[in-house]
Amino acid sequence: MNSDGTAGEAADDADGEARALAYDALKAFEGRPAAQAGTGKDPVNEPMIRHWCEAMGDTHPAYTGADPIAPPTMMQAWTMGGLSGHEGRSDGYDELLTLLDGAGYTSVVATDCEQEYARALRPGDEITFDAVIESVSERKTTRLGTGHFVTTRMDIRAGGELAGTHRFRILKYAPARSKPKGKRPRPVINRDNAGFWEGVAAHRLLIQRCGGCGELRFPWLPGCNACGSPEWHTVEASGEGTVYSYVVMHHPPFPAFDPPYAVGLVELAEGVRIISNVIGVPYDKVRIGMPVRLDFQRMDEELELPLFRGLDGGAGVRADMGFTPSETAEAEAVSVAAEERAGEQLPVLEVPITRTLIVAGAIASRDYQDVHHDAELAKAKGSPDVFMNILTTNGLVGRYITDRFGPTAVLRKVAIRLGAPNYPGDTMTLSGRVETVATGPDGETSTVRVVGANGIGRHVTGTVTVTLPPGGAA
Amino acid sequence: MSVRTRDSLGGKAAIVGIGATEFSKDSGRSELKLAVEAVRAALDDAGLSAADVDGLVTFTMDTSPEITVAQAAGIGELSFFSRVHYGGGAACATVQQAALAVAAGVAEVVVCYRAFNERSGRRFGSGVQRREPSAEGAALGWSLPFGLLTPASWVAMAARRYLHTYGLTPDAFGHVAVTDRKYAATNPAAYFHGKPITLADHAASRWIVEPLRLLDCCQETDGGQAVVVTSVERARDLPHPPAVLTAAAQGAGRAQEQMTGFYRHDLTGLPEMSVVARQLWRTSGLAPSDVDVGILYDHFTPFVLMQLEEFGFCAPGEAAGFVAEERLPINTHGGQLGEAYLHGMNGVAEAVRQIRGTSVNQIPGAARTLVTAGTGVPTSGLILASDG
Numbered sequence: 001m002n003s004d005g006t007a008g009e010a011a012d013d014a015d016g017e018a019r020a021l022a023y024d025a026l027k028a029f030e031g032r033p034a035a036q037a038g039t040g041k042d043p044v045n046e047p048m049i050r051h052w053c054e055a056m057g058d059t060h061p062a063y064t065g066a067d068p069i070a071p072p073t074m075m076q077a078w079t080m081g082g083l084s085g086h087e088g089r090s091d092g093y094d095e096l097l098t099l100l101d102g103a104g105y106t107s108v109v110a111t112d113c114e115q116e117y118a119r120a121l122r123p124g125d126e127i128t129f130d131a132v133i134e135s136v137s138e139r140k141t142t143r144l145g146t147g148h149f150v151t152t153r154m155d156i157r158a159g160g161e162l163a164g165t166h167r168f169r170i171l172k173y174a175p176a177r178s179k180p181k182g183k184r185p186r187p188v189i190n191r192d193n194a195g196f197w198e199g200v201a202a203h204r205l206l207i208q209r210c211g212g213c214g215e216l217r218f219p220w221l222p223g224c225n226a227c228g229s230p231e232w233h234t235v236e237a238s239g240e241g242t243v244y245s246y247v248v249m250h251h252p253p254f255p256a257f258d259p260p261y262a263v264g265l266v267e268l269a270e271g272v273r274i275i276s277n278v279i280g281v282p283y284d285k286v287r288i289g290m291p292v293r294l295d296f297q298r299m300d301e302e303l304e305l306p307l308f309r310g311l312d313g314g315a316g317v318r319a320d321m322g323f324t325p326s327e328t329a330e331a332e333a334v335s336v337a338a339e340e341r342a343g344e345q346l347p348v349l350e351v352p353i354t355r356t357l358i359v360a361g362a363i364a365s366r367d368y369q370d371v372h373h374d375a376e377l378a379k380a381k382g383s384p385d386v387f388m389n390i391l392t393t394n395g396l397v398g399r400y401i402t403d404r405f406g407p408t409a410v411l412r413k414v415a416i417r418l419g420a421p422n423y424p425g426d427t428m429t430l431s432g433r434v435e436t437v438a439t440g441p442d443g444e445t446s447t448v449r450v451v452g453a454n455g456i457g458r459h460v461t462g463t464v465t466v467t468l469p470p471g472g473a474a
Numbered sequence: 475m476s477v478r479t480r481d482s483l484g485g486k487a488a489i490v491g492i493g494a495t496e497f498s499k500d501s502g503r504s505e506l507k508l509a510v511e512a513v514r515a516a517l518d519d520a521g522l523s524a525a526d527v528d529g530l531v532t533f534t535m536d537t538s539p540e541i542t543v544a545q546a547a548g549i550g551e552l553s554f555f556s557r558v559h560y561g562g563g564a565a566c567a568t569v570q571q572a573a574l575a576v577a578a579g580v581a582e583v584v585v586c587y588r589a590f591n592e593r594s595g596r597r598f599g600s601g602v603q604r605r606e607p608s609a610e611g612a613a614l615g616w617s618l619p620f621g622l623l624t625p626a627s628w629v630a631m632a633a634r635r636y637l638h639t640y641g642l643t644p645d646a647f648g649h650v651a652v653t654d655r656k657y658a659a660t661n662p663a664a665y666f667h668g669k670p671i672t673l674a675d676h677a678a679s680r681w682i683v684e685p686l687r688l689l690d691c692c693q694e695t696d697g698g699q700a701v702v703v704t705s706v707e708r709a710r711d712l713p714h715p716p717a718v719l720t721a722a723a724q725g726a727g728r729a730q731e732q733m734t735g736f737y738r739h740d741l742t743g744l745p746e747m748s749v750v751a752r753q754l755w756r757t758s759g760l761a762p763s764d765v766d767v768g769i770l771y772d773h774f775t776p777f778v779l780m781q782l783e784e785f786g787f788c789a790p791g792e793a794a795g796f797v798a799e800e801r802l803p804i805n806t807h808g809g810q811l812g813e814a815y816l817h818g819m820n821g822v823a824e825a826v827r828q829i830r831g832t833s834v835n836q837i838p839g840a841a842r843t844l845v846t847a848g849t850g851v852p853t854s855g856l857i858l859a860s861d862g
Contacts, residue, residue, distance in 0.1 A: 185623065188615025190607035218737060219616050225729050245638070245741060247630040248684035249621055252600060256621070260681075263622045265631055265736050273737050275617045288638045305619055 018104030018146060018174035025099070026136040026148060032092035033132055034152045040078045040127030044070050044158070048364070049123070052077065055360035055392070057351075058399040061407045069120040072411040073398035075156055075164050076115070076391055078127040080366035092133060096150065100172040105147045107381060108369075110390035112151075112169035114415040118162045125158035134167070147173025175382045182255020184299050193220040195234065203296045205237040205306050207272055218272035239294030240269040241308060243278060246286045262286040266308050274306075279455040280429050281310035297425070297455070309427065346404045346432035346448065351396060353388065353454065355424040361392025388422035393460050397450055400430045401464045405446070409466050412445065416462030426454045435463070443469040477749060480756050481721075487573035488709040488716035489858065491520025491702030492823040497665055497814035500594040501696035509538040509589035510546045512698030520702040521713040522583060529554035529584030531571045533564040533817065536588055543587065554581035560732055562771060562848025563746075564588075565818030566856045570722035572703035582704060588819040589698030597694050598625055610732070617734055626691055626774060628733040629850055630683040633776035635741035637685055640791035644685040648676035649797040650775040651689045654805050658812025661834045665693055666812045690775040692810035699819035701826065706861065717829040717858040720842070721757035725749030726852040733850045742791075744777060747784040747846065750855040754844070755786075758857045762787045765857075766840040767828045768802050769821040772809040777849035785844070806835040818847045825858050 042048065052074050053063050062069050070078075121127075131154035139148060154166040189197050199206035208217050212229025223230045244267040250260050262283040267273050278286045279295065292308035299305055351357070362372035370377040372389045379385070397416055402409045422428055430452045437446045445467045452460040493515025495501065495508050509532075517523060527549045530540035540555040554575040558564035565588070572584035592598060601623035605611030622628065637643065655671045658664035671689060679688040709716035727745030729738040739745060755761065762785060770781045779793035788796040797804065807813045807824035814820050825843040827833040833840075847854040 184621070185603045185618035187619050188605045188607050188611045190609075190612050192609070193612055193615075219613065245631050245635040245736075247622070247627050247634060248681065249623075249627060250681040250683060252624070254601065254603065254621065254623060260684075261621060263617075263620050263627065263631075265635075265741075275620050275622055275734075275736060277620050288634070299619075303619065 020139060021099065021103050021148075023138055026096070029092060029096045029133050029136055031132065032096075033090040033130065034093035035079075035129060035131040035154065036090050038079060038129045038131070040129075041080075041082060041084075042078075044078060044121045044123050044125040044127065046123050048077070049074070052364040052395065055357070055364040056395040056399045058395065058402070060399070060402045060409075067122070069122055071395065071398060072117040072120070072164070073115065073391075073395045073414055074365070075117065075121070076113075076154075076166055076168070076394075077365045078121070079129050079154065079156060079166075082366040083368050090131075093131075093152070096133065096136070097172065100148060104174045105172040107145065107147075107173050107175050109144060109171050109173070110168065110418065111149065111171050112167070112415075112417045113390050113394050114167040114413075115164060115394070116413045117164045117411060119158070119164075121158055121163055125163070127156060127158060127163075128160070129154050129156045131155075140171075142171065142173065143176070144171065145173040145176040147171050184256040184303060184305075186303065192222050196220050199234070199236075200296065200304055200306055205239065205268075205274075205294055206234040207237055207268070207270055208232045209235050216270055216272050218268075218274055235270070237268050237270055237294065241266040241292050241294070243267075243286060243288055243290040243292060244273055245288060246278065248283055248286075260284070264292070264308065266292055276305070277307050279307050279309050280427055280453055282453055282458055285453075286310065295427075310429075342434055342437045344434040346434070349400045349403065349430040351428045351430065351452075353422045353424060353426040353428055355386065358386050358388045358392070358422070358424060361395065362389050365389060365391035365395070367391055383421070385423045388459075390416070390418055393418060393422070393452070396428075397430065397452070397460060397462060397464060400432065400450065401448060401466050404432065405466050405468060408469055410469065411464065412467055413465040414462065415464075416450075416460050418460055420454055420457035420459050422454055422459050426456070428452045428454045428459050432464075443467050477753070481753070483570070483573055483577055483719070484721045484757050485706065485718060486577035487703050488706045488718045488861070489569065489701050489822070489826050490704055490709045490712045490714060490716055491516040491518075491522065492700070492826050493517070493519050494663075494699040494816070494820065494823065495589070495697045497663060497695050497697040497816070497820075498593075499665075499694075499696060501591055505536075505590050505595070505698075506538040506542060506546060508591070508696070508698035509536070509543050509587050509700075512589055512700040513543060513547050513549075513585050513587050516585060516587075516700035516702045519714070520704075522702060522704075524548035525550065526583045527585055528552055529572060529575050529581030531556045531558070531568040531584060531586045533557060533561070533568070533588055534559040535561055535564070535817070536590070538587075538589060554584060558854075560848065560852040562773065562817040563851040563853035565771070565822060565847035565854065566722065566845055567724050567847060567854035568819075569701065569703055569719065569822060569856055570724065570854060573719050573722055576703060576705050582708070584703045585700055586703065586819070587698065587700035588817050590817075591696045592815060593694040593696050595696075599691070599694055600624075613731055614734060624683065625733060626683045626686050629774040629776060630686045631736055632741045632780075632850070633774070634685050636776060636780065639740065639742045642791070642794065644687065644690075645673065645677055646794035647686070647690050647775040647779070648673045649794055650772065650778045650804075651676050651811055653797055653800070654772060654809035654811040657806050657835045658808025661808050661813055663834075664808040664813040665695065666808065686774060686776070689811075692773045692815045695814040695816060697814055697816055699816045699823055701819070701822055710861065715830050716861050717826040717843075718861050720760070720857040720859045721754045722854070722856050723750045723753035723757070724852065724854045725751075725753070730852055732852070735850065742780070744780045744784050744849055744853075746851070746853050747781055747849060747855070750846070750853060751785045754855055754857050760842065760857065765802065765842055765844045767806055767825070767837050767843045768804045769806070769825045769843060769845040770804055770809075771818050771821065771846045771849050771853075772805060772811055773815070773848065775811070778804070781846055781849060803835075803837045806833055806837065818845075821845050822856070825856070829858050829860050
């Protein structure tokens with residue numbers, strides 16, 4: 001896996017690392033059960049709910065108190081085998097995975113998760129589930145490697161009653177041969193500018209101020225262009241700035257960079273400009289005027305750089321999210337108030353991606369895959385570090401929506417697709433835009449398009465359906 | 475000071491010879507050999523011999539020293555040799571240096587040359603990933619760790635701001651590309667001879683560095699170009715009509731950088747070219763309407779637009795329309811996008827051909843040409859005119 005690997009599909013272009021399998025043999029698995037009469041290892045219970053909510057930072061009141069419900073996005077966690085492994089998984093699914101393993105498609109990554117919730121789960125509910133292999137794709141080459149997408153659909157029941165359905169897509173793949181990644185070009189440091197880089201090492205962005213006329217200057221020079229004075233001292237930049245101009249690099253490629261990538265010219269609040277990278281915003285969403293804030297990031301053992309993080313998606317982003325409003329069958333039911341809400345941009349949520357969050361989210365979702373907690377093994381599998389599992393992302397997306405829609409919000413459906421992985425040290429900025437709003441007997445139901453951007457691209461894109469019951473003001 | 479006053483160089487010297495190698499993607503010979511061939515071709519064109527030459531001028535970026543070119547070209551003693559810095563910004567300045575030497579009597583016949591295997595050898599477009607910690611290296615060093623590594627990327631930063639300021643789209647740059655390639659299509663010496671393009675071709679070409687597309691970027695070339703400068707008096711005895719140096723200027727702006735001038739002014743113009751323009755107009759006593767042909771340095775299309783604005787051919791933000799309406803013939807050899815990338819020296823040669831009346835895309839009655847050198851760097855410019 002390369003550091004900004006996305007699991008999006010690309011045209012078939014076999015890299016020869018894994019043996020091609022007859023597609024008919026794979027296709028034959030479609031329709032076969034993936035799990036039969038599975039049972040949850042534990043009934044729905046308050047401790048697991050609490051652990052989940054703590055990991056996700058989810059404080060929705062419905063998940064605590066006298067009659068709590070389980071966070072809907074936790075649904076799959078109740079079916080997980082945990083450390084002791086799966087029970088109830090069918091021969092068919094194991095056969096398919098063994099076949100793919102044997103042909104060299106040894107790695108696995110979850111790419112899509114689509115959940116629809118029929119009824120809330122409450123402590124004491126006994127979980128049973130059945131799953132079917134819905135589809136196996138032809139061989140695809142992605143940035144991660146070459147392999148097959150396997151989609152399963154699971155029905156989850158509580159006390160025999162359908163509680164929800166869960167469609168899950170994984171990529172079983174042979175990792176792309178990872179090229180040794182070059183290091184970024186070094187800064188050119190000499191006696192005139194060493195103080196700037198000493199400041200960077202101490203996480204301070206230092207601007208020179210002329211001792212003669214007081215003019216601020218950047219880049220660093222031993223004298224003032226305004227008055228010629230050789231006297232100067234430094235002032236620390238506040239770290240606030242805006243994008244003054246930017247470019248998107250496509251060609252030629254350089255070893256340390258994966259085009260396309262954006263380079264910005266940032267005008268600091270103090271008035272001087274500096275070249276840097278705009279992070280936390282996809283390369284194609286950087287805009288002139290976008291507010292940014294200083295962040296220091298380590299590139300390798302020797303190099304730390306001052307970078308700038310796009311704030312609240314940026315004004316420019318709001319105007320151009322690239323979303324197409326979806327058609328709504330309930331158009332006639334849209335109330336005036338609801339009409340006003342469609343198109344609304346939700347305030348963003350910034351989630352620092354700590355190692356603790358990644359591990360806590362994995363454990364709370366009972367996902368013990370080593371790539372989510374063991375950095376050494378993750379590296380051995382070609383990943384630069386541990387990375388967040390899809391269930392945690394799902395939980396964070398759910399939390400984002402209920403946070404924004406308030407204490408009465410009820411999640412109906414969460415469908416997400418993963419892209420650039422969430423590695424420790426990054427920050428994911430979740431943004432959302434209300435696409436449609438319809439009023440029905442249950443209340444006001446909104447569909448929200450959600451994007452979670454991190455430093456290397458879009459981590460998650462998805463759509464959430466959420467209902468506010470009548471009288472339940474947001 | 476010529477930044478503020480009219481200078482006295484105008485009318486003292488002329489370009490009397492031009493010579494070039496073929497323009498190719500792989501010359502198959504050394505840069506020195508290309509330089510020597512170009513110098514000898516220019517002397518032949520001038521009706522002069524190696525024995526007449528007592529001065530040589532080139533670029534600091536050139537790898538062939540004056541003494542080695544002299545040695546291999548049959549040139550003897552030199553009383554004047556000089557090199558001009560700042561990449562393509564040197565082009566017109568080499569001629570200015572030669573004229574200064576001739577006007578001062580330091581030399582009688584000076585050849586200016588530039589030759590390289592820029593396509594088959596060191597390609598500028600492949601970018602820069604490290605620099606020595608000199609003052610010059612440190613200036614570029616602020617951009618390198620962030621991946622701003624190529625000439626196209628340095629130009630694109632200003633180009634983006636230009637589009638933003640004037641509410642334009644990247645299609646605005648297409649008019650320059652189409653114009654250059656139109657002239658190249660009818661120039662047998664041009665690499666893109668017979669290959670005109672349309673605005674649609676431009677808009678469909680792939681991104682190199684947004685907002686620059688492939689067809690906004692000049693080609694890369696192997697080749698050599700030389701021009702011969704002598705006094706106007708001596709020029710009158712030579713075979714071709716002289717291209718008289720009416721005015722010549724260098725220019726650097728306040729807080730000037732080489733390609734990385736991101737920290738000053740509003741990024742929508744070329745202040746160093748403004749310095750050149752003011753000197754050329756002041757010294758020549760001419761105005762934009764007096765120019766018959768403009769040979770404007772075109773490594774990247776956006777800076778052609780900014781040059782037109784700095785010289786006052788049109789108002790800021792209006793150059794794309796100016797080019798589209800063909801209100802001034804520009805880059806009649808096909809420019810560096812269409813003919814060859816010779817660091818601007820092939821443009822000087824085209825300006826001479828227009829004065830002589832021998833361009834393949836001759837503008838009838840052309841009597842005054844404006845030529846400019848590299849943009850985004852300290853630069854230079856010339857106004858050439860027919861004698862009398």
